[in-house]
Amino acid sequence: MQHYPDITSSVLTGLGWYYLIMLGMNLLWTVRSYKVDGNFKNGVPVATVWAVVASLLMMLSAAHFSSAGSPDTFLIRLPMWFRNFVDANFSNPVIYFVLSIVLFAGMILLREWWTKPTVAWTGLNLSLLFMGLSLTDYDFRQIVGKPDNVPIVAMLFIVAFFTWIYFTRSVDNDRRIAEGRPLFEQENNEKVLVWPDLVYTELICMVVLTVVLVFWGIALKAPLEEPASSMKTPNPSKAPWYFLGLQEMLVYFDPWLAGVVLPSIILGGLMAVPYIDFNKAGNGYYTFKQRSFAVTTFLFGFLPLWVALIVLGTFLRGPNWNFFGIYELWDVHKVEAANNVNLSEWFWELPGLGGIPKGSDFGTILLRESPGIIVTLAYFFALPPLLGVSVLRKYFVRMGVLRFLVFSNLILWMAILPIKMLLRWGFNLKYIVGIPEYFFNI
């Protein structure tokens, strides 16, 4: 059923330009490859391969431009089986989150491999090609091409780029340290004068940024909607893109927790980092090995728990905050069975316990929620000492009691987000402690 056009002539023209830009990038890369790698590297004619890639892109671009008049018969489009496969197997928050964790682990473990220029450039090309092909799908285009969402697409590439910079420099420096050579920062001292070097650079950046913003403002129309009404909530109703991670957190937590406590802890925790961190290494130079714990913890909080949730909230959450595949139609009537239960409801239904205690007096409520309260208290009060004598013993010894308690509590607070998400997805758990009578839910 083709209720909307996957490909139109304007899409073809746009994609023609898209591949033309890719061609330009790859031409430059071919020149660079020829200069750096020479004719052969490890027996592979690298520059030649890139030249072939560039010529293929040129043909692709030419095909798009020349077929702009007959979009219906255009053949280069994402195959239907691929879209159905992706929608059927990946339109699920559990798989999305697990994949993002796997990707994160791979990024850390395979850092020596993927930071190689050729590998990284291949990855960039593949992701651009994937996006270009996906743009031939109507639903994908509706979401990714929305003016609202352009900054997030840009952000994906920018975050990837800066992460790549960090890991490239770190891998290089770690190797230098292992071999006893001077650090990159010492060998290639890029120290410049504030005036004129830095100020000029800043001026250029300022001008370029202003130009980009002006063109952006002209080219992309503001996505204005009807006047706001307290009676009518847009569906889906989304926060500003930079808060979509927070909105995704709100799905799993009570408002006061996800909206007040967790953001405060994030801010307070970031402020506390300099006082917790006892590792003096890595000051003024890139390194991963000397700061592996700090870097991994921060990147885990930033990439899977913030950036990935922004992407999830932007591209994959549709009407009624349901989860949609990237090529899936945003159907308002999509039904997602989700019958959430509180821990207390599940616990007291266990055989032999005689059902959930009923009543709204304080004692009954405490009894009803006692399993959740015990679990929560154990999590925050029993786990830190346990961690201190076991897994994090090294840190406990270095930090002392007070600093370690702050540190371990921050780690535990960060961990409750994925824990709660997994409990919701895996066991339909709504709240560990649910006392709606007093607006207290954890």
Place this chain on the structure above:
Amino acid sequence: MTDSKPSSNDILAKIRAAKAAAAGDGSEKAQSEAPAPAGAAPASATPPASPAAPKSTADILAAARAKAGGGAAAGGAPAAPSGGAAPSSTADILAAARAKAAPAGGAGTSGGAGASAGAPKSPADIMAAIRGGGATAAKPAAAAAKAEGSPKAEAAKVPAGMSAADMIKAARSGVPATAAAAKPALPSKPLAAKAPAAAKPAAAKVVESRRGFFGSMVEVICSPVVIAWTAFSGATLFSALATARFMMPNVLVEPPTKFKIGPPNDYAPGTVSTKWQAQFNIWVVNAEVDGAPIIYALSTVCTHLGCTPNWLEGEQKFKCPCHGSGFYKDGVNFEGPAPRPLERVGLRLAEDGMLEVDKSVKFQKELGQWSNTSSYVPVA
């Protein structure tokens, strides 16, 4: 003081030292019995004062004389009683003043001990003395006056030109300060003379206090500080009251909390009516609850964060677009983050057979309020 700014202690110590030195100079003058000719006195005074820098002593004396003018001869007298110990202490003091730093305090004390019993000790006293103001003469000044017994009134006019700022500037400017500091030193003479001046205002006050109770009150009330604070407090109080009044507007532009929504048979069994959603933020539901068919009105505010859920007829549920909370037809939450069921609002069958909604009351299931008969109307 070329290397760093002097602390106030240093400055004050220096001032003290310089003052004492001036007293010593005065006594020297008295001893040499040659007040007017400037050339002779320095000649005799220089050797004991400071062999290291004879010039500055001469400068000091010249400056002192120039400043004192005709009063120099008279000014010599008050300092005379302490003159015996003066020459040696003057040398000490000047050396200390030149050395500038730590010894300054010591020089000050030795100067104070040697030069004049009446020398003021506290910085405030010194400043007051330097300014030579009329009524500000302090205790030490009075003590000095007593000790000497014969205050010279004419000397009081001499030091008026020297301000504290000048003093400090002079002290900061380093070596030249010794010369400059000598000028302010002169006030030590008028210091003694200030005693009667201090006494006079006191007497004047006694006269003023006879003005009477109301006169004094008027004087206090009309002082600028009182007027300013009164005006400020009044304005603040007034704006606070205005704010409080603002909270209770004369006219409220919002839907009435009590309104009629038609007869019960407008709402077919088993249906959810959304026709009042836009106007009054309620859904009217006719459904069986615990086996009994009833009509109830649900508030359209999601119990999670207050968005307005949509009624999905196909799935028979209320679904919130913001975070995906879902509620059954009876308002009970079953999916998403909403922590508690939707709230019912008051509903009753009015005397004219119409259903009347009262949005001013809420009924929450988790508090057991749904059994309240004001929260629903049984279907006959």
